Amino acid sequence: MKRILSHSARRAVAPSLRTPRSLAVCVQRSYSTHAPNAKLNVPIDYSTTSLLAHEPQTALSSAELPPKVRDGTTRKMNLFQAINDALSTALGQDPSVLVFGEDVAFGGVFRCTMSLADTYGANRVFNTPLTEQGIMGFAIGAAAEGMRPVAEIQFADYVYPAFDQLVNEAAKYRYREGSCGRSAGGLTVRMPCGSVGHGALYHSQSPESLFTHIPGLRVIIPRSPLQAKGLLLSAIRSNDPCVFMEPKILYRAAVEQVPTSPYTLPLSKAEILREGKDVTVISYGQPLYMCMSAIEKVEEELGISVELIDLRTIYPWDKETVYASVRKTGRCLVVHEAMVNAGTGAEVAAAIQEDPDTFLRLEAPVARVAGWSIPTPLMFEKFNIPDVARIYDNIKKVLEY
């Protein structure tokens, strides 16, 4: 039953992502749309947002890129193309890299593995039977024998059959082997995550906080094509097992200039996207675009400045960057799409109040703007995700406290 439903739903999700959605044109749809008179909850315009590098020089100006890459060229890519570029780079550079999962051979249901099987051969890029626990166990075994498998779970919503392998095996392999020295460190698991407008219960989930409770795993969520390429290459080269979650709504929507040379971006390092002095907003993945829209409105209205931080790696996460920002601003909110209960926001808020220097500088309680504590219902998605209006309102509440 699950598969019948999910396959029809997968078809429903994939084609809508095939053409970049012109969200400014409001057509009558039976699923999530925006209110006609909305001032805050207007569609994100990915073609103008300052979070994406629309010009080559913007992309190449990042201080995190090595000089050789900064002197190189860029190419316009969307998120799935950047993932594809990173996978192709990894396959080309290291014969121990393997790419597999359900339907990856023809290019993947989201096109992330396009042409890879043709280029690198069916031995290295291949379909597996439809078994998430099998995919994960197979990948762990290959990693423990020295390969660098990049396994795909078709939707993060379907990772649960593989949970035992991830939690009890991948995460604990190095620990239990001790001086025998084997590990599942070569393992990277990719999975599309997050809401997509009409994904309902099983094509919308963001289970990152379930992985952050597991010592031994690294959990990474990129926000853009440029970031996805650098972070994915870091994950593949990392000697710790990495869970790499890709916001599927950005696969086609987020387009930017991406350096053509290979490069990595640091894991467990947050990025300050916008400097500010009055309040800190911490987020990751797609909600960062909502945060940016909300911040621009608040700054314009109140003449204040907001600091925006992209966590990038959700665990082990960059506490020092967050602490330094909150010590400066004294006010903070954490924004994520996953349910608020025991989510990333709980961990970040607890850590902030636990650090004596940061606690003393707090001038308002740490706010969490997140999904309600419910599954993701089809017809109510717009009331569930942390949208611009909710972020905007919470920034004001934190400021007014």
Next chain:
Amino acid sequence: MTSLSTSSRLSQEPNANHVSFPGAVKSAFTHKLKYETSEDYPALPTYRVVDQQGVVVDESFEPDLTDAEVVKLYKDMVFISILDLIMFDAQRQGRLSFYMVSAGEEALSVGSASVLAPEDVIFCQYREQGVFKQRGFTTADFVNQLFANRKDPGKGRNMPVHYGSKELNIHTISSPLATQLPQASGAAYALKMQRLNDASLPPRVVAAYFGEGAASEGDFHAALNMAATRSCPVIFICRNNGYAISTPTLDQYRGDGIASRGIGYGIDTVRVDGNDFWAVREATKRARAMALENGGRPVLIEAMTYRVSHHSTSDDSFAYRARVEVEDWKRRDNPITRLRKWMEVRGIWDDAKEKTCREETRAEILRAFREAEAEKKPPIRAMFEDVYEELTPDLRNQMTQLREHLEKYPNEYDWSEYEDGKDSLKP
């Protein structure tokens, strides 16, 4: 290999006798409606070389080992059975936290491991002590792990019997059942790919051991299906010993054991007498050759045996099975006795040798036991290490917190038995 499935080019020929649906391309049409039942098929036979009296029943059988080699493997089996007795008692005396014996399954583990190449990779469940012994695990290696002392490669983190060895190419045992099976398929695929990339590497297989209870896990299904579809050189070796803790096989499955399932996955399968050292050895030898044919493929062996002992030191098996049933098995069909009879017929073993072998083995284990028990525990620092490749800032911080706590409450903890005491917690 091609990335396009050949099934996409199939079509149904007019007036064909066979179905050419992509899902079953060789299925003949029938005009009789008949459901297949397992009763229509006899149980798969059990391959045997030597009978319970030690007499060779497979006329084609020629021992492929020298007499000295057979004696060595026999001694490995005896070693495991004596180690079991000593360690079971040690647990009962509270000197070990836990133990699991493998009585009745010594031929299965020693016999199968004895035909694998040293570079072949092994995944175990937990009742395969004979595999470790045959491949060269020393008496000290066993007892250091059991006592979780500073010489335990697992650094004192794992329960007893969760052995592992880098040198012997045996992955460290983990408690969750059947998780090692899809890993074995993936590891076998890795070995295959590594040889494709570097032809100078020797051909290698993976052997994966598991019980008939573990075969009910979803990971068993995933492992066999993935190994078959990816043509992985892996030998799945099932120890069907009749019980999963208290659960008899009647509550575990209703088909013809585990072997009948292999065929359903397209995997060549054999059932063998697990109490017959030679049958297990011959079957595994053939399986290894088959696993390496045509670029690699999986093979399934179901070895029938009987769990003579309790499941573990935390189990009293007489709560769910009759004592007489166990005594019957011990008396009538013991794998060690069966090989001993074969050796006696051949004239290479006798009562005197048996007595000396048992006395020497016992003395050796007890000596190592005392040494391992007296060793220090691993440094406390080891509890924070190897979670990640490098210690994270959080873990360094937590290590410092623990050290400060131990300094503040020095009388609440005994760290003297740990190597370097609390000083190992310095970041």
